[in-house]
Amino acid sequence: MSATVDKTSGRRQESLPAAPIASKRRRRLGRQEGAAHVFMTPWLLGFVFVTAVPLFASLYLAFTDYNILYSPEFTGLENFRRMVDDYRFWDAVGVTIRYVVVSVPLQLAFALLLAVVLDRGISGLPFYRGGYYLPSLLGSSIAVSVLWREVFGHSGLINQVLGLFGIEGQSWLQNPTTALGTLIVLNVWTFGSPMVIFLAGLRQIPADLYEAAKVDGAGTWRQFLNITLPMLTPIIFFNLVLQTIGAFQTFNQAYIISGGTGGPLNSTLFYTLYIYQQGFVSFNMGYASALAWVLMLAIAIVTAIHFLLSKYWVHYGDD
Amino acid sequence: MGGAIGSAEPGGNTTMGKTDRRGFLKLTAAGAIGAASLTFGGRAATAQDQVTIRYGWWGGTERQQSYTAALEEFEAANPGIKIEKEFADYDAFQERMTTQMAAGDVPEIFWIASPQVLTYEKAGLYRQLDDIPTLDLSDFTEEILETIRINGTLNTMPNGVFVPVIRYNETFAQEDGVEIPTEDSGNWTWESFQQLLIDYTNDNANGRVGSTYNPTHDLTFEAYLRQRGEQLWTEDGQIGFTVDSLAEWFNWWETLREAGATLSVSEQEGVSPDWQLAGDKVLVNFNNSNHIIDDAKAFPDYTFKMRAMPVSEGAVEGHKYLYYPRMAIYQKIAEDKVEAAGSVVNYIINDASFVRTTGLTMGAPINPRVRQEAVEFASDDEKEMLRIVEADAAAQRNPRYEAPAGSNNWRTVMVRTAEEITLGGADIREASQRMIDEVAAEIERAR
Numbered sequence: 001m002s003a004t005v006d007k008t009s010g011r012r013q014e015s016l017p018a019a020p021i022a023s024k025r026r027r028r029l030g031r032q033e034g035a036a037h038v039f040m041t042p043w044l045l046g047f048v049f050v051t052a053v054p055l056f057a058s059l060y061l062a063f064t065d066y067n068i069l070y071s072p073e074f075t076g077l078e079n080f081r082r083m084v085d086d087y088r089f090w091d092a093v094g095v096t097i098r099y100v101v102v103s104v105p106l107q108l109a110f111a112l113l114l115a116v117v118l119d120r121g122i123s124g125l126p127f128y129r130g131g132y133y134l135p136s137l138l139g140s141s142i143a144v145s146v147l148w149r150e151v152f153g154h155s156g157l158i159n160q161v162l163g164l165f166g167i168e169g170q171s172w173l174q175n176p177t178t179a180l181g182t183l184i185v186l187n188v189w190t191f192g193s194p195m196v197i198f199l200a201g202l203r204q205i206p207a208d209l210y211e212a213a214k215v216d217g218a219g220t221w222r223q224f225l226n227i228t229l230p231m232l233t234p235i236i237f238f239n240l241v242l243q244t245i246g247a248f249q250t251f252n253q254a255y256i257i258s259g260g261t262g263g264p265l266n267s268t269l270f271y272t273l274y275i276y277q278q279g280f281v282s283f284n285m286g287y288a289s290a291l292a293w294v295l296m297l298a299i300a301i302v303t304a305i306h307f308l309l310s311k312y313w314v315h316y317g318d319d
Numbered sequence: 320m321g322g323a324i325g326s327a328e329p330g331g332n333t334t335m336g337k338t339d340r341r342g343f344l345k346l347t348a349a350g351a352i353g354a355a356s357l358t359f360g361g362r363a364a365t366a367q368d369q370v371t372i373r374y375g376w377w378g379g380t381e382r383q384q385s386y387t388a389a390l391e392e393f394e395a396a397n398p399g400i401k402i403e404k405e406f407a408d409y410d411a412f413q414e415r416m417t418t419q420m421a422a423g424d425v426p427e428i429f430w431i432a433s434p435q436v437l438t439y440e441k442a443g444l445y446r447q448l449d450d451i452p453t454l455d456l457s458d459f460t461e462e463i464l465e466t467i468r469i470n471g472t473l474n475t476m477p478n479g480v481f482v483p484v485i486r487y488n489e490t491f492a493q494e495d496g497v498e499i500p501t502e503d504s505g506n507w508t509w510e511s512f513q514q515l516l517i518d519y520t521n522d523n524a525n526g527r528v529g530s531t532y533n534p535t536h537d538l539t540f541e542a543y544l545r546q547r548g549e550q551l552w553t554e555d556g557q558i559g560f561t562v563d564s565l566a567e568w569f570n571w572w573e574t575l576r577e578a579g580a581t582l583s584v585s586e587q588e589g590v591s592p593d594w595q596l597a598g599d600k601v602l603v604n605f606n607n608s609n610h611i612i613d614d615a616k617a618f619p620d621y622t623f624k625m626r627a628m629p630v631s632e633g634a635v636e637g638h639k640y641l642y643y644p645r646m647a648i649y650q651k652i653a654e655d656k657v658e659a660a661g662s663v664v665n666y667i668i669n670d671a672s673f674v675r676t677t678g679l680t681m682g683a684p685i686n687p688r689v690r691q692e693a694v695e696f697a698s699d700d701e702k703e704m705l706r707i708v709e710a711d712a713a714a715q716r717n718p719r720y721e722a723p724a725g726s727n728n729w730r731t732v733m734v735r736t737a738e739e740i741t742l743g744g745a746d747i748r749e750a751s752q753r754m755i756d757e758v759a760a761e762i763e764r765a766r
Contacts, residue, residue, distance in 0.1 A: 067765065068421045069442035154585045154596075171585040176742055259589070260410060261731055265738045280414050282728045282761065283438070 556723030725765025
């Protein structure tokens with residue numbers, strides 16, 4: 001132990017030797033680390049038992065014939081071979097791709113448009129923000145599906161409006177040509193979540209950029225194209241990745257509106273709905289697991305492509 | 320330390336000093352031990368006195384409430400048995416059963432969806448019933464028991480009886496001056512019925528339509544097949560009908576639809592009709608006999624009656640049949656719970672007070688004595704249902720076989736086939752062949 005004199009107070013201060021200080025710090029850090037682990041334990045347990053174990057179990061089941069009632073029987077790649085000849089698998093793939101390709105860009109465009117409008121400092125902004133966000137919370141609920149029937153059904157709102165012009169409409173939900181479209185509209189309608197993120201992004205764009213552009217004579221449209229869009233590309237990219245993954249996993253809306261059949265004529269047979277049918281209706285849990293892994297791989301590939309292409313169009317501040 | 324635990328002194332200070340904190344901890348520990356001993360002691364006492372039976376069933380809100388009330392009445396009368404009620408909507412029930420089966424955590428008594436009867440049987444989920452002393456089968460003749468047995472074993476019990484029917488809106492029929500023939504009128508064939516519906520649609524002054532479009536209704540389809548000497552499923556677990564019969568069934572419906580005598584798929588929102596949308600637009604609906612009870616409530620201004628199915632010329636003898644929704648006792652039930660479970664099943668099938676509380680939404684009671692007793696307290700719609708079931712129960716009936724393993728999705732396939740025909744313009748015979756091939760492939764895969 002050494003002693004020093006405090007120059008300001010003149011008091012003698014005794015300092016602990018370096019080694020005990022380090023050991024005390026280590027003990028304190030050790031205690032903190034222990035506490036951190038304690039707090040992490042519930043999540044870790046949840047991750048291991050609710051996510052990791054079922055994930056790897058489903059990977060194993062993907063290579064088996066398993067109908068829940070009997071032990072899985074290893075069948076190698078049979079489930080994956082079966083997909084090639086399964087026309088409903090291809091129907092489901094087609095429906096899902098059409099849905100992702102059409103609904104995600106439309107939803108993002110709509111969300112961006114509304115965010116730009118709301119960012120203009122209109123009065124009652126919190127009300128509008130909450131109001132527009134609401135459908136995102138309700139989008140996959142039973143209530144909205146019932147509402148959709150009231151809007152797009154045979155005697156629904158749309159057909160009643162058409163009736164005013166002498167046009168007799170058919171149920172949009174029971175027409176194979178339009179049924180998927182109604183679900184795309186439903187997805188676009190739930191634009192609240194990306195809109196809120198766009199709003200946050202718009203608030204981060206420095207106002208002096210717009211002022212400088214105005215001084216240079218740029219109009220609103222030019223400002224949007226040359227300042228807003230480029231500055232928002234990281235946010236657009238974030239929303240694009242998130243919404244694409246979400247769209248691939250769409251289930252509730254199709255399940256409720258088609259009564260779980262994916263009809264009419266498989267026009268709303270989303271991939272996840274087909275997995276559900278195979279797993280929980282036909283008890284083909286092995287095949288359903290294989291389908292689920294194919295979906296996961298597809299999402300991973302599409303996400304990777306997004307990231308690869310992002311370097312060509314996403315501009316970060318430090319570029 | 321009395322009263323020192325955290326009690327607020329004037330001025331907001333507490334008296335919980337170091338000594339009191341220790342005392343607090345002691346008291347807390349003592350309290351915890353006391354509470355635990357009370358809790359577990361209480362449970363132990365309860366466990367000694369009571370047997371807990373889980374009962375799984377499905378339906379809508381009304382059925383949930385009425386069955387819960389009936390099961391609570393049973394608990395009140397049998398304090399030694401506690402029933403844990405596991406209710407869900409039909410689809411959710413199937414999903415839950417799937418996971419419960421995978422986990423080996425099936426309720427001691429559970430309802431069985433018709434496509435799964437033999438799937439579960441093959442997996443050994445059912446316990447034998449006729450060796451349970453608390454389950455009284457004395458009201459059941461050997462003939463009745465034989466129709467309930469699966470592969471010669473009494474391991475499920477019907478919790479009701481349905482028959483396929485033509486349900487008609489009697490109010491419409493009277494208003495529009497049309498009479499629905501009875502079975503013994505000699506003029507109740509599929510052809511005459513088809514013509515009646517077309518004529519009704521064309522002639523009634525109220526713009527009403529003859530029927531819903533309903534080729535996917537399984538019970539009436541099965542009645543049609545049995546009249547032709549075919550079955551839905553064969554004894555050895557195969558498809559029991561030919562492409563000819565399936566195609567003719569679809570043809571019968573397409574003739575009606577094209578004549579405008581059924582609602583369109585658009586009007587009824589699907590190839591299977593939504594009764595809420597269709598109920599006040601049509602004269603007749605193809606249905607299960609028990610559905611009149613709930614469906615009539617949706618349109619209280621109208622009176623509904625039922626007729627037996629039309630009969631083909633040259634229909635084979637014994638084509639009538641009774642459809643049994645079934646329940647079972649789980650094979651792996653603990654031995655000390657078997658008698659309690661038997662008591663619950665006994666109450667459901669043998670005690671008229673059960674159906675008095677639940678109503679007859681699950682059809683006529685399987686027990687003939689209870690069926691007779693139920694007439695005394697049944698509503699008008701329920702009496703109509705009991706009448707028509709009783710008539711079919713008295714008829715000669717050929718054996719009926721349950722859906723084999725692997726046929727779980729046959730209804731979904733039939734819906735899609737009907738869509739191909741009505742919406743996709745597919746050739747009826749080709750679509751019928753595809754349906755048979757697809758269902759057969761699934762059955763084969765499950766073998």
